[in-house]
Amino acid sequence: MTSENIDGGKALIRALEKEGVEVMFGLPGGAILPVYDPIIDSTIRHILVRHEQGAGHMAQGYAQATGKPGVAMVTSGPAATNIVTPLCDAYLDSTPLVVITGQVPLAAIGTDAFQECDTTGITMGVTKHNFLVKDAQDVPRIVKEAFHIATTGRPGPVLIDLPKDIVDPNNPRSELYWVDNPEMDLPGYKPEKKIDLSGIEKAVELIQSSERPVFYVGGGILKARAAEALRELVEITGIHVVTTLMARGAFPDSHELCLGMPGMHGNYTAVTSMQKADLLVALGARFDDRVTGKVDGFAPDAKIIHVDIDPAEIGKVRKPDVAINGDCRLVIEAMVDLLRQQDAIQMDRSEWKSTISGWQERFPLTYEDSEPGSRLKPQYVLEQLRDLTPADTIVASGVGQHQMWTSQYWNFDYPYTWINSGGLGTMGFSIPAAIGAKVGNPDRMVWAVDGDGCFQMTAQELVTATVENIPIKVALLNNSYLGMVRQWQDMFYDERFSEVFLSDDVPNYKAWAESMGCVGIRVDSPEEVPEAIAKANEIEDRSVVIDFRTAPEEHVYPMVPAGKDNSSIVVPPSQESQER
Amino acid sequence: MKKTQANYTILVITVENKFGVLARVSGLFSRRGVNIKSLAVAPTDKAEFSRITVDLDIELESVSLDQIINQLDKLINVVEIRALDPAESVERELMIVTVEAEASQRDELVDHLDKVGGKVLNIGTESMMLSLVETSSVIDDFESFLSDYGIVELQRTGRVALDSL
Numbered sequence: 105m106t107s108e109n110i111d112g113g114k115a116l117i118r119a120l121e122k123e124g125v126e127v128m129f130g131l132p133g134g135a136i137l138p139v140y141d142p143i144i145d146s147t148i149r150h151i152l153v154r155h156e157q158g159a160g161h162m163a164q165g166y167a168q169a170t171g172k173p174g175v176a177m178v179t180s181g182p183a184a185t186n187i188v189t190p191l192c193d194a195y196l197d198s199t200p201l202v203v204i205t206g207q208v209p210l211a212a213i214g215t216d217a218f219q220e221c222d223t224t225g226i227t228m229g230v231t232k233h234n235f236l237v238k239d240a241q242d243v244p245r246i247v248k249e250a251f252h253i254a255t256t257g258r259p260g261p262v263l264i265d266l267p268k269d270i271v272d273p274n275n276p277r278s279e280l281y282w283v284d285n286p287e288m289d290l291p292g293y294k295p296e297k298k299i300d301l302s303g304i305e306k307a308v309e310l311i312q313s314s315e316r317p318v319f320y321v322g323g324g325i326l327k328a329r330a331a332e333a334l335r336e337l338v339e340i341t342g343i344h345v346v347t348t349l350m351a352r353g354a355f356p357d358s359h360e361l362c363l364g365m366p367g368m369h370g371n372y373t374a375v376t377s378m379q380k381a382d383l384l385v386a387l388g389a390r391f392d393d394r395v396t397g398k399v400d401g402f403a404p405d406a407k408i409i410h411v412d413i414d415p416a417e418i419g420k421v422r423k424p425d426v427a428i429n430g431d432c433r434l435v436i437e438a439m440v441d442l443l444r445q446q447d448a449i450q451m452d453r454s455e456w457k458s459t460i461s462g463w464q465e466r467f468p469l470t471y472e473d474s475e476p477g478s479r480l481k482p483q484y485v486l487e488q489l490r491d492l493t494p495a496d497t498i499v500a501s502g503v504g505q506h507q508m509w510t511s512q513y514w515n516f517d518y519p520y521t522w523i524n525s526g527g528l529g530t531m532g533f534s535i536p537a538a539i540g541a542k543v544g545n546p547d548r549m550v551w552a553v554d555g556d557g558c559f560q561m562t563a564q565e566l567v568t569a570t571v572e573n574i575p576i577k578v579a580l581l582n583n584s585y586l587g588m589v590r591q592w593q594d595m596f597y598d599e600r601f602s603e604v605f606l607s608d609d610v611p612n613y614k615a616w617a618e619s620m621g622c623v624g625i626r627v628d629s630p631e632e633v634p635e636a637i638a639k640a641n642e643i644e645d646r647s648v649v650i651d652f653r654t655a656p657e658e659h660v661y662p663m664v665p666a667g668k669d670n671s672s673i674v675v676p677p678s679q680e681s682q683e684r
Numbered sequence: 685m686k687k688t689q690a691n692y693t694i695l696v697i698t699v700e701n702k703f704g705v706l707a708r709v710s711g712l713f714s715r716r717g718v719n720i721k722s723l724a725v726a727p728t729d730k731a732e733f734s735r736i737t738v739d740l741d742i743e744l745e746s747v748s749l750d751q752i753i754n755q756l757d758k759l760i761n762v763v764e765i766r767a768l769d770p771a772e773s774v775e776r777e778l779m780i781v782t783v784e785a786e787a788s789q790r791d792e793l794v795d796h797l798d799k800v801g802g803k804v805l806n807i808g809t810e811s812m813m814l815s816l817v818e819t820s821s822v823i824d825d826f827e828s829f830l831s832d833y834g835i836v837e838l839q840r841t842g843r844v845a846l847d848s849l
Contacts, residue, residue, distance in 0.1 A: 224704065225707070228707070228708060228711055229711065229715055232760070233759075233760040236703075236704070238703075253760060290760060291700065291732075291733075291763050292699070292700060292759070292760055292761055292762045292763040292764075293760050414758070415754045415757070416751065416754035416755045416757075416758055418754075419750065419751070420751060
């Protein structure tokens with residue numbers, strides 16, 4: 105590219121192209137208008153959303169499924185506030201995003217101008233970093249810095265707030281001299297960590313001498329592209345693995361050493377093996393309260409090895425015995441190297457292994473089949489969906505009971521096939537996230553598993569899917585209730601159901617789906633389930649919504665009640681008499 | 685990251701000298717529910733950096749101190765951060781104060797001011813303006829001595845500190 109004078113709007117789009125951006129999600133408006141003109145001539149595909157929150161979650165779904173940073177662009181004021189939820193969601197789940205917001209002209213900032221809001225102030229606490237551009241000449245450098253910050257170290261969302269005069273070619277303030285390779289100016293940002301080899305040695309020593317070790321694997325493994333390295337580590341040590349909600353797929357569920365998901369709705373074996381372990385090797389995991397339960401009672405006999413790229417995570421919740429600050433993949437590879445050099449005799453762990461398989465036999469995930477004529481069991485629907493879709497299907501979920509059941513009942517054998525809102529727990533995440541994932545993987549099948557409460561929050565993005573030709577499939581587990589809240593009221597509020605009933609018959613999801621250009625299917629009985637899924641799988645030219653009418657009284661089990669330690673895990677009624 | 689021995693904690697933060705950086709730093713304290721006792725900010729010998737001295741009037745547990753240091757260090761504009769050990773640093777604070785002082789009271793007042801090394805900045809008909817550069821504890825004592833006279837207006841800068849030689 106040549107050196108020349110151009111305006112800030114063109115420079116922004118050119119800088120995005122130089123970063124390799126292929127697609128962006130957005131919705132134009134007054135302050136960002138000048139940037140929407142050069143988009144017409146750009147190689148970047150712009151996907152026009154129906155709500156700015158949708159743009160943010162689509163960018164997240166794209167980023168989580170591809171590993172590339174997701175890009176969204178919206179205007180100032182209400183558009184900026186609408187995208188705060190995805191920013192916060194991406195911040196908590198360490199998803200690399202670059203979000204561009206329009207802003208009123210520099211001279212109008214602070215005057216309560218039309219559609220003005222303090223975007224950088226509002227988003228300070230929910231972004232890894234944000235920028236307010238005050239000089240058009242800074243545009244290329246700031247874009248480069250934004251992508252660098254979003255994608256290195258612990259990834260996260262970065263916001264660029266762009267005043268209109270900086271990007272408006274009719275305003276002299278927008279002129280800049282284009283430079284191809286602006287130099288970044290980030291003296292305080294040093295994401296590369298030198299790995300402490302003595303920590304690796306201590307960790308390997310602890311691993312070798314432990315009797316009841318468990319690898320506690322978090323989303324950091326996926327961020328570090330460390331799934332392969334992890335598999336090697338697991339196989340040479342023969343140690344069991346739990347994969348947190350953020351790490352589902354980081355280690356294959358069908359592997360004999362995989363124990364599945366721990367935590368509040370983790371399976372009995374995953375929860376209990378951590379609780380009884382003498383060593384937890386936390387790899388890119390952050391001891392979230394949904395995993396630990398009551399912290400004081402969490403894994404009381406376990407020594408802790410904590411590997412994380414973010415020094416602020418180490419010791420935040422639980423003081424580790426060995427702390428290793430660094431990239432998970434590099435740390436695991438160093439561990440593997442060291443283990444290979446040693447001929448150390450491993451501890452005899454046969455007793456621990458048989459304890460684990462005993463739990464697996466006595467406490468599998470289970471549910472009762474539905475009675476004839478009554479509503480579907482959500483677990484049954486998910487088992488069918490799991491068995492009737494390709495193994496590399498990408499599944500995006502909303503938040504609530506359906507999310508927990510999907511994580512429990514799906515068989516995740518590939519990394520980056522599970523897209524969900526873990527930290528923030530954003531209802532309505534699944535449909536836009538599935539659309540973003542599909543944009544990044546047009547040849548893969550993408551299913552959104554959604555609840556009826558969630559669906560009503562973001563379903564309008566199915567219009568986007570239709571118009572932009574991004575065919576996804578939606579399995580709507582429709583129990584007419586805000587199911588997870590209902591479950592808590594059932595268990596902890598004397599079955600007093602307060603404001604959780606939505607409706608049995610409105611909206612008409614089939615008709616709603618059809619009105620948005622999708623195929624709508626309603627399924628009431630178990631026999632219809634496989635047929636409906638098969639039909640949906642065959643439809644490739646548009647999105648499909650299947651309204652599965654599921655049972656509202658169904659609970660997610662097991663469950664560790666909030667505030668209790670993980671030994672208080674509640675199993676399904678049919679397993680209550682089992683020996684713990 | 686040293687654990688402080690005194691009943692206060694001094695953090696010294698080198699930041700990029702840009703708009704909004706102070707808000708990021710102070711915002712992190714407020715989001716973590718930590719009260720800042722005093723804050724001093726000024727450019728360093730390099731114009732592109734500012735030095736922030738934060739005085740927390742509590743002795744943080746070493747775990748929470750490490751935590752807040754690590755979180756501040758994650759701010760992109762923070763170039764360097766560390767806790768100063770009060771036992772191994774030299775600290776000073778500046779106070780300027782206007783105090784009620786009739787002509788008859790001034791000798792005693794100035795006598796005391798001389799003992800602590802303060803200066804008279806201004807003399808009015810019924811009041812005097814004084815300044816004192818000292819450690820915060822000496823300033824605390826002098827301030828309570830002045831309160832018997834009647835303090836009209838007072839400003840303290842909060843601690844600034846450097847490592848001992």
